[in-house]
Amino acid sequence: MRGTAYFIKFPSRIENLWRPHLYEERRPYETVAEVIISKVDYENFITDLRVERQFLEDNANLCNIDGDGVWHCILVQQQEGSDGVLVIPDAAGYVIWAAYLCNIGQ
Numbered sequence: 001m002r003g004t005a006y007f008i009k010f011p012s013r014i015e016n017l018w019r020p021h022l023y024e025e026r027r028p029y030e031t032v033a034e035v036i037i038s039k040v041d042y043e044n045f046i047t048d049l050r051v052e053r054q055f056l057e058d059n060a061n062l063c064n065i066d067g068d069g070v071w072h073c074i075l076v077q078q079q080e081g082s083d084g085v086l087v088i089p090d091a092a093g094y095v096i097w098a099a100y101l102c103n104i105g106q
Contacts, residue, residue: 005099042078057093
């Protein structure tokens with residue numbers, strides 16, 4: 001999936017990602033992995049984005065910001081959910097950058 005999104009550095013909760021912003025502040029992204037987790041795990045993830053996550057660590061090597069400025073991210077979604085969080089983690093599975101996506105696939 002490709003698009004543009006507004007990324008926040010070191011967010012702690014999903015509410016940190018819901019900031020008003022100018023369209024020019026959005027960055028181009030491409031998803032390099034998709035992780036679909038249970039409702040309970042997703043709720044846990046979005047209420048504490050500062051915790052190390054194995055699924056982020058497992059895919060961290062795929063993520064970067066390339067020379068053209070495209071952010072290569074992991075998309076984390078809840079099973080049967082329409083929203084998600086784009087993440088660029090560090091090698092240990094901690095969120096460095098994140099962006100909120102709503103109505104994915106609509």
